[in-house]
Amino acid sequence: MKKIIAGTLGNCVHVAGIMNYLNLADQEKYYTDFIGIGKSVDEIINLINEKKPDIVALSYRLTPEPLYQILEELKEKIIENNIKDIIWLFGGTEPTSLVAKEYEIFHKVFDGSEDIDEVIAYLKGQDLSKEESYPKDLINRIKSKYPYPILRHHLGLPTIEETIESIEKVSEAKVIDIISIAPDQNAQEFFFDQENMDERLNGAGGVPLRSKEDFKELHNAAQRGNFPLLRSYSGTKNIIPFAELLKESIDNAWCAVPLFWYSELDGRGPRKLIDALKENQEVMKWHGERNIPVEVNDPHHWSLRDAHDSIAVAVAYIAAYNAKKMGVKDYIAQYMFNVPASISPEMDLGKMLAKIELVESLVDDDFNVYRQARAGLASFPTNLYQAKGQLAASAYLAMGIKPHIYHVVGFCEAHHAAKAEDIIESAMIVRGILKNEFLGSVDMTKDKNVLERKNTLIKEAKVIIDTIESLNLSVEDPLIDPATLTEAVRVGILDAPHLQGSKIAKGTLKTRMVSGALYAYDEKQGKIINEEERIDIILKEAISKQ
Template structure:
């Protein structure tokens, strides 16, 4: 994968194109056979660079088990390593990857490495567990397995993609929490020995987000994660469209795909080699699964939109949206707020970049999740934080709907950490003096303290 990325940069080629593919059929063997046919078709036309197997939930949660009586909610129902090897053969010359397991995560990562030669791994840390109903692990168990999987992935020298920020955004997380979640996942990966990070940024999430806010949020996250880069840690940007963004009107969806491609180019407008990879969400996803013809058309739309947008900007016929004063001001604000939160959690949470540290972030309300459905009692402090759309962005607000800054939320988060035994007493902590720089104790009921 890295060789292809570097070759593309050197030869001034378009970004690598990745897409999810996964037909559905009631019969398991028929579904796998159809997927192999689709894979061969995509390999023959050579328009797609990276094939992501849209695997079944059963594949993720019950791999290698007897599926009798279990319902398949869709996706490719692969259930043994031999079938993965068939996919690898059928996909040449495409690179191939798939979802992580939702249990036995390190063992599944090893199997994907051996049977599929997976081009990079992806981990969701808190998610694909009891937290969202996608797996059997508790959140803490999930984190422990994911950190173990990180160490295994590091031993293979493969890249890792945190499948994280948009999972929080789906549940109502504010823009600052989105950025912080992506940063801490990247820093944890680096700490466990990962040398290459695929930074996936899902735009249009939530779908009501304004483009200006999208660019600023993405740029702030890319900037923060970029501060981790060095001789032993590289970051590859991979933006994508949002899952809920695309219209059921296929002509409108085609236009939306072109529009979101332009946003991607404005994340790093001064870097002609950015983005390095584009995760193409096929335009039909708002209505039906994408077959090879739709996948290939979606890749064509993406490539053309990117090429034409760059041509028009170069001629001066298109405004430089990515360099607007509004984008730059919002980016600076988000960076400041995210850095304040990161400084706080690193000073307050012992062993911040550990399973227990990550669990305490969620439990104490670092990431507001007002739309969370499962585990609401366990993560009460996250659920009890209201958010509101303001000027196209997502903000934590008080009971009157007024935005709360990070500094105004810190005392409540610190109190929650103390209450659940995940941090030293804030009244005795040497680092507690700067907590008072915000609201002190007066605001603590407004950001999720347990009562």
Template sequence: MHIKVDHNEVFGFIRPFQDIHSLGMSTVGRLLEDCGFTVHQGDGEIAEAISRIAKAENISLLLNWINKNRITRLGFSYRLDPQDARVNFGRVFHLLKDYKAFSNQGGLLKQVYFAGLPEACNAIKNEYNQEIPVFYGDETQLETLLKIGIPEHKIPKEIYQGSKYDDDLMAFAEQFIASGQHHFFNPPKRETYPNFGTLKDTLAERVRYNKEAKNLPLTRVHVGPYNPKYNEAKKEFNSWLKNLSESGFLDIVSVGSSQLSQSNFGEEWGDKPNGGGVPINSEKDLRDIWEASRPMLVRTYAGTKNIPELAKIYEKNINIAWHALSLWWFNQIDGRGPYPVKKNLEQHFETLKVIAASGKPFEPNIPHHFSFRGGDDYSYVLSSYLAAIAAKKLGVKYMVLQVMLNTPKSTWGVQDLAKAKTLIKLLRELEDKNFKVFLQPRAGLDYFSPDLEKAKIQLAKVSAMMDDIEPDNVTSPDLIHVVSYCEAVKLATPPFINESIQITLSAIAEYRKQKKSGLVDDMKQNKEVIERTDDLYRTVKSIVGILEKNILDLYTPEGFYQVFKKGVMPVPYLWEGREEFKNAIKWDTRLVDGSVKVVDEKGKPVEPVKRVENLFKN
């Protein structure tokens, strides 16, 4: 195999249904389209078929999809258990051979690719005598395209470009990790107060006391063992919580609950697949988690069914630190929940009322989900801004602004800074005595290398960038969602979590020292960041004005549904609901100077305000 790609070839990407991680396939698909190739992403039906490929009707469905779309290059992605990945890929590959789907057998397929965790990639390489190109996840855009077999003359020149800011951050991070100084970083001495660690404790109080002490940011980490056995998983998780609590590095534990916990809480699970994550199926499970985590604050995923009711249960049993909702997401169109988009919005707006009554913060877990599906930078900012306005109108008093950097991972740092600065500027304008915003940056979901030393450097790099979002504010960010550096390879256990926090906080402390000494550039006056921030700010404000003028009752479930249905926020790589949201998928997006923009048929950026205005002229 390893046949060079011809100009007229067609790519297809598939995954088993149980692996919800589709970001990598969407990213590679976008790269290939930028090179001029046609790309097809397997939908939910194909994913279901891949999961049960041994059934005759399922291999027939896959073969029909390949033949109908004239696919010559097939990518298979599975980023969960390496052994499951090897078995799943093997079944698909050998059935394709049995049904003579390859070009040397008279079929269409010239090449199959595999993407997964390093252990799975190594197993596939060895098992198939290096015939299958494998992708570990840390390849650059250029490395990815060359490994696929794309001729160099087909690769856009932008792929070869970079950013001085990113190079400078990388140099800082490499030097920092090489020094090993993070190993000597001790747990921050957090201020205690009467409600600290009790059922009356709140994020607002903890942030306030931490700021008054001029301490480094609070840390939040997503935590949860992967164990399909219900009781064993609960026991292991509670042991982890006690370990993390005693070590003193982590302030807020974010429970990595399973998909069944989110969709079928309190029901009989039977033999339904848990989907990975902590199994939580009773109020006692929640109370046990709270007890084991003292004195950390606790939060968990929102439900995907009966969402307001589950929010109340979280309030009662874990004094949830804040609630995160995705509004347009975690439903049928991304395979994360049972509801159609409109009903999901209705449930989330009802849940916002529950949040308002509780006095707890709301986190819009939204903008990066548009980015995962090819959304542009304007949509990234707009989606979170709309959510904030709606939440404030419903009486929500606090907002946790999560800003996922490195999304897509080819984004330049100056563009990341501009998006973050625009969002915090827009939301700070909403602040008053009844509405307060907490900034919470984080690294990207698929940012880290499976090479653990390289991943440590990446974590230090993105941590330094976080300090450039509000460089004049010594108490910003308020908190950080620390992504453990090992997550491209293995589950983040307490030792990895603690070291990741050490890297994050000590990198910020060192970066501040070096800025003060003039050893690294001060980004406050960076012309590129200032101009891009101004553009994003003015554009998003103009788009909101257009929406408020043209959509009756904009800040309602129906209003938000119309925003999506009209195509205001493009999602060219949406997998499900493509007919319902045909106006959102019809736009092409492309990386332009390190930012994602909507482009026309010639690849030229489309003026965003005019694009949205035109949506309402028909």
């Protein structure tokens, strides 16, 4: 364990920067010792002789003129005292950093413009000018920065040429660790039977990828800058062949697949719900066998259709449970904040903590969970200035769950599809939030109202989970049985207001936002109903129809 001593020079009393650095060093398992403010050169020399550090970090953030004399004295005393084998670091403003560089004492000079990646990399002994400093797989990429999250952004413009150019620019900017490719809807559904594409819809919703070579071109575009990983949406049809395509062409960083969706339930594919469940489980299994991480994105799909919070929490557990049972070893649990857009921050955080507690109860030696947070798109206003504020506010709230991945949603998305410049700016806004995390943040997860909501949702989610398990006692594991899960949707245990008129879902659930949280609501009685009441009504109706 290397020892760092750190303090400020001369009469400088500005310690925020040096304390931030020591906090980072602590997390990287250095032994740190803050020696105080306004230290003279003689005091520093004496402390070096006393403490025998490996690294001495000094800061000076006042006007640069007095620094010349201080550093001249320091250089002389280093030679005079024959001080060797110590790494000297300097932190200051841009003007004082320019002075520090003149004296050739310091191995590294920080002027405050450095990004978090550069600071962490230095502590880890990495050289970010070299390709090998950027892990080529997701899990090692996460480990290279945690407890600070790696950043992800999606990208898919109407032409391949525009998309390639944007990937190159984003990669060179070194601000995003994962670029999520968004193929257009035609590619997702008809890649393997392109004769069925409606050519008028080319480029709708993403980039019109039509061959493996197209995907490879995107991968080649990312081989620069910080060498971001690539991943892509799964197909909505022929999904195993699509998974093979992504593995072979872009080395898909992880698979995102639904459990219930991309089926007759949402109309994003032709599959019957029971068939979609089976095929989506097969996709999880396929990736699990190849040690490729998997994300099952159902929880926010239900919330996006105004299912109440208890259903979202229950489905978060069911989705992770299915991934585990299909042999997935590394699970990416996505936590989409601001869904619905009117949910309050404290109720939102309570909802996420409830999901986390249930999902991470599944962790064992063979099943790891990594948290991915993001803002909900519907929460972004079309006013771009306000949208930037929403991106920052949502990111700050999300840092409360200590995500391993932060999915940056471009501030412009409610106005126009994000181009390279928008992605870079959005990433820099989030990186500004991460810099604030250096200072330490208020632990909102300990708030009384947040914890109360978390505990209520866990209790209600367990009612839903237990009820689904009781639907078919003849199968060994109802939570992964496609017929049982289909029945849970058919009778309305899993339901959403937007599914009204569905041929497979009951579509009768009513929900209402009350005091910043989304509840099941009985419109006739004009009141919130808890899950025990709601499920009891559903089961009685089901029995009466038999």
